[in-house]
Amino acid sequence: xxxxxxxxxxxxxxxxxxxxxxxxxxxxxxxxxxxxxxxxxxxxxxxxxxxxxxxxxxxxxxxxxxxxxxxxxxxxxxxxxxxxxxxxxxxxxxxxxxxxxxxxxxxxxxxxxxxxxxxxxxxxxxxxxxxxxxxxxxxxxxxxxxxxxxxxxxxxxxxxxxxxxxxxxxxxxxxxxxxxxxxxxxxxxxxxxxxxxxxxxxxxxxxxxxxxxxxxxxxxxxxxxxxxxxxxxxxxxxxxxxxxxxxxxxxxxxxxxxxxxxxxxxxxxxxxxxxxxxxxxxxxxxxxxxxxxxxxxxxxxxxxxxxxxxxxxxxxxxxxxxxxxxxxxxxxxxxxxxxxxxxxxxxxxxxxxxxxxxxxxxxxxxxxxxxxxxxxxxxxxxxxxxxxxxxxxxxxxxxxxxxxxxxxxxxxxxxxxxxxxxxxxxxxxxxxxxxxxxxxxxxxxxxxxxxxxxxxxxxxxxxxxxxxxxxxxxxxxxxxxxxxxxxxxxxxxxxxxxxxxxxxxxxxxxxxxxxxxxxxxxxxxxxxxxxxxxxxxxxxxxxxxxxxxxxxxxxxxxxxxxxxxxxxxxxxxxxxxxxxxxxxxxxxxxxxxxxxxxxxxxxxxxxxxxxxxxxxxxxxxxxxxxxxxxxxxxxxxxxxxxxxxxxxxxxxxxxxxxxxxxxxxxx
Numbered sequence: 023x024x025x026x027x028x029x030x031x032x033x034x035x036x037x038x039x040x041x042x043x044x045x046x047x048x049x050x051x052x053x054x055x056x057x058x059x060x061x062x063x064x065x066x067x068x069x070x071x072x073x074x075x076x077x078x079x080x081x082x083x084x085x086x087x088x089x090x091x092x093x094x095x096x097x098x099x100x101x102x103x104x105x106x107x108x109x110x111x112x113x114x115x116x117x118x119x120x121x122x123x124x125x126x127x128x129x130x131x132x133x134x135x136x137x138x139x140x141x142x143x144x145x146x147x148x149x150x151x152x153x154x155x156x157x158x159x160x161x162x163x164x165x166x167x168x169x170x171x172x173x174x175x176x177x178x179x180x181x182x183x184x185x186x187x188x189x190x191x192x193x194x195x196x197x198x199x200x201x202x203x204x205x206x207x208x209x210x211x212x213x214x215x216x217x218x219x220x221x222x223x224x225x226x227x228x229x230x231x232x233x234x235x236x237x238x239x240x241x242x243x244x245x246x247x248x249x250x251x252x253x254x255x256x257x258x259x260x261x262x263x264x265x266x267x268x269x270x271x272x273x274x275x276x277x278x279x280x281x282x283x284x285x286x287x288x289x290x291x292x293x294x295x296x297x298x299x300x301x302x303x304x305x306x307x308x309x310x311x312x313x314x315x316x317x318x319x320x321x322x323x324x325x326x327x328x329x330x331x332x333x334x335x336x337x338x339x340x341x342x343x344x345x346x347x348x349x350x351x352x353x354x355x356x357x358x359x360x361x362x363x364x365x366x367x368x369x370x371x372x373x374x375x376x377x378x379x380x381x382x383x384x385x386x387x388x389x390x391x392x393x394x395x396x397x398x399x400x401x402x403x404x405x406x407x408x409x410x411x412x413x414x415x416x417x418x419x420x421x422x423x424x425x426x427x428x429x430x431x432x433x434x435x436x437x438x439x440x441x442x443x444x445x446x447x448x449x450x451x452x453x454x455x456x457x458x459x460x461x462x463x464x465x466x467x468x469x470x471x472x473x474x475x476x477x478x479x480x481x482x483x484x485x486x487x488x489x490x491x492x493x494x495x496x497x498x499x500x501x502x503x504x505x506x507x508x509x510x511x512x513x514x515x516x517x518x519x520x521x522x523x524x525x526x527x528x529x530x531x532x533x534x535x536x537x538x539x540x541x542x543x544x545x546x547x548x549x550x551x552x553x554x555x556x557x558x559x560x561x562x563x564x565x566x567x568x569x570x571x572x573x574x575x576x577x578x579x580x581x582x583x584x585x586x587x588x589x590x591x592x593x594x595x596x597x598x599x600x601x602x603x604x605x606x607x608x609x610x611x612x613x614x615x616x617x618x619x620x621x622x623x624x625x626x627x628x629x630x631x632x633x634x635x636x637x638x639x640x641x642x643x644x645x646x647x648x649x650x651x652x653x654x655x656x657x658x659x660x661x662x663x664x665x666x667x668x669x670x671x672x673x674x675x676x677x678x679x680x681x682x683x684x685x686x687x688x689x
Contacts, residue, residue: 024332026053030121030324033058033096035087035111036103037070040125040152044100045074047294047320053328054098054321058082060090087111091118098148098327101125104194105201106364109134110376112149116141117375121148121327126210130201130362132348133417136663137374139341140421143667148331150323151344153214155290157322160298160314161218162338164277167284167312168222172302174281176223179261181212183290184248184271195267196243198362203245204265205238205354211290212263212275213253213350217343219277220255227337229255230346231353238358241268251354281305294318367443370451371416378452379420386674387426390653392587393550394523395492399429399459401648402670403589405659406432406441415444416451421663423454425670431589431657432486433463433497434478439485446486455488461589462486463497463527467568470500472511479520494521495553495589498568499529506540513546525551527591528570531580553657556581556590558628558646558685559598559621563614581652593647593656594669595621599628599639620687627685637671642685644672649682 030053034041037059048054056074061067064085071081084090091099091114098121101111105127112124122142128151129135135151142149155161168176184204187195194200195207221228231253238249248266255261264271275286282304292298294316302310326336335341355361364371373379381387389398404422409415419430432441442462449455464478465471475496483489494515496508512524526534526549534552541548555561555571564571572581572588581588594600597609598616602625607613628639628646635642647656660666683689 027097027328027331028053030054030328031057031095031097032324033060033090033093033099033120034070035060035090035099035101035115036107037061037067038102041100041102042070044102044320044324045070047318048324049321050318051321051324054324056081058084058090058093058096060084060087087114091115091120097121098123098324100152102152105130105206106199109138109374110372112138113141113375116145116147116149119145119147121331123150123152123323123327125152127151127206127348127351128344129348130206131365131411131413132345132352133411133413134374135345135348137417137421139345140663140667141375142334142341146334148327148334149341150326150336150339151347152323153210153339154319154323155211155292156214156218156338157326157336158292158319159317160286160292160300161215161289163300163312163314164275164284164286165218165222167300167302168219168277169225172282173277173279173284173304176219176259176277176279178259178278179216179219180276180278181215181261181274181289182264182271183208183211183273184264184266184269185273186270187267189267191243196241196245198244199364201362202243202267203247203360204267205246205249205351205360207265207267209249209263209265209354210347210351212265213251213354214343214347215275215289216253216261216263217346217350220257220259220261223259224257227340228343228346229257229259231261231350232256234350234353234357236354236357238360240358240360244362246355246358246360249354249358251357253350292316292319365411365413367412367440368447369412371412373420374417379423381426382424385424385426387670388648388673390655392493392523392653392655394547395459395550396522397459397492399655400427401655402427402644402673403429403431403461403655403657404666405591405657406430406445407436408659408661409441409444412444412447416448417663418660418666419445419448421666425666428457429459429461429655431461431463433466434482435466435497439481442482442485446488450487459492460486460488461493461495462491463495465500466497467500470496470498471503472507475508475511476515479515483520490519491521492523493551494524495527495551496524496529497527499526499533501533505533505536506544509537509540509544509546509549513541516547523547523550525549525553525587525589527553527589528568529554530570531572531577534586551587551589551655553589553591555592556588556647556654557593557595558624558643559595559616560618560624561615562618565592565596565611565615581650585652587653587655588650589655589657590647591657594640594643594658599625599643623687624685627687631681631685635675637675638668640669641672641675644669645675645677646682646685648672649677
């Protein structure tokens with residue numbers, strides 16, 4: 023472990039009320055010193071500096087956040103601006119090489135939080151969401167009492183953070199354009215401590231709920247004024263959390279167990295001058311009040327930067343903890359129907375970093391060509407079928423582009439058309455239609471006929487806000503219709519300029535060859551690509567009716583001899599290389615499709631090679647597909663930036679022919 027930093031020079035972005043608390047307590051830190059700040063109001067910035075500097079001019083006041091981040095004498099930045107600026111400023115500070123502590127919420131949604139965490143990882147810098155109470159000895163005591171079984175088995179948590187404000191409609195708390203309301207302002211606290219307790223009860227640092235239901239009041243300005251949520255964890259522990267900006271509450275935490283209760287009367291802002299206490303009430307004993315010495319939790323939060331700078335995160339407030347909390351807050355807002363205007367599916371969501379996404383100089387994505395397309399295509403194709411909102415889609419697509427990706431695969435039926443709309447809106451927002459490759463699919467059973475191709479393509483182009491697809495794939499085949507009828511209508515769409523190239527998804531090799539022969543004999547454009555299942559794990563069955571796989575030896579020989587371009591789906595075997603276990607048969611689909619002695623031997627070899635190469639077995643599985651002698655453009659469907667990052671490690675794994683054969687048990 024690297025030695026901790028001995029001295030951290032701090033800058034503040036946004037000298038507001040919470041920044042004032044941070045600056046007040048920072049002198050009590052063992053390692054921190056405030057040396058600079060930036061404010062939108064120079065006068066306000068100078069007044070703030072004058073209050074906390076030891077000598078005139080001791081704290082530099084920058085006229086912009088960019089200037090603060092560029093200051094070579096600033097090591098870490100405390101970001102305390104309005105919610106909607108957190109993601110952009112945090113990423114810019116991290117990209118400038120600064121450690122970052124950012125006020126909560128780190129992001130308005132989980133998508134933005136993913137982007138910030140990725141920036142911290144990419145730059146090798148410390149990042150923490152500023153839940154300062156998590157560093158206070160009182161909170162550590164609570165977690166320890168729970169872990170030690172002080173009240174038996176934990177059953178339930180009650181936690182509240184609410185206050186009544188008379189703020190006007192244009193105040194940040196009441197303004198939906200600034201992500202106002204109680205859930206994002208203070209609701210993160212009770213959710214956070216409930217997850218902390220649920221984790222401590224099961225020997226973990228935190229736990230994420232498996233379900234969340236909620237009620238709330240959305241006021242006239244369009245923000246939540248009062249809200250409650252009920253959480254259920256996998257262990258069976260439940261929690262009830264409340265928050266609000268228009269209603270006072272008894273802001274405390276009560277943990278109930280099989281043998282009593284733990285009560286924390288001042289969980290969020292304990293006194294810095296007087297001892298606080300945690301009360302333990304057991305069924306068979308007198309109540310016990312455990313005193314906790316006063317502490318400066320903002321200072322402790324600052325010292326964690328010095329201690330864990332090399333690791334990038336503190337165990338008291340880890341990246342995974344922040345991401346889990348953000349996901350829960352997303353669920354809470356969704357449950358009460360609260361969507362801010364800037365989150366709408368038709369909104370123009372700006373890039374998280376504030377800069378248009380472009381391929382990073384460090385990106386290693388290779389490219390290839392698909393017959394019929396006059397543009398390079400990234401060898402990995404992102405599946406557009408796991409995105410939940412435009413914000414989520416935007417974060418995922420921007421990140422993929424920065425990693426060198428430019429190809430996106432979607433389908434008429436995905437999400438009832440939502441996926442096409444999300445992709446189309448992102449392309450329009452970024453103005454990148456000519457730079458990306460859009461692969462669309464249609465004519466899924468039972469609408470697999472020539473008329474449906476034309477009708478659905480009309481809708482697809484409208485949803486995508488474009489006049490053409492780069493590659494159109496029939497989603498299924500209908501062998502009851504002569505193959506020539508399909509080739510004819512697809513050729514017509516090419517001549518009309520509505521598609522550039524076409525092919526078949528889940529087509530048999532025999533029908534694919536028949537389509538090629540018909541096109542050649544009748545002067546029509548040929549199929550350019552096949553999209554069936556292919557991967558290191560040999561398929562025993564398919565997950566959905568009408569699917570096709572080409573993992574048998576004869577299939578591979580045909581692909582190799584013809585040089586057919588393959589866009590394989592489920593190239594990583596739907597999680598087989600990530601979580602398959604002979605003793606775990608809970609995933610019936612995984613068992614049905616992939617559980618065989620041969621595949622488990624392939625998994626063992628992938629794990630062995632992954633250990634040697636210091637990558638995940640999933641990366642080896644993807645590298646196997648990329649290493650084939652015929653052109654492959656694997657489709658992959660990450661749900662998070664973390665999944666994108668770990669999967670794309672396969673791009674950097676170059677397998678030899680001998681390793682490819684060994685992995686597939688051919689040697």
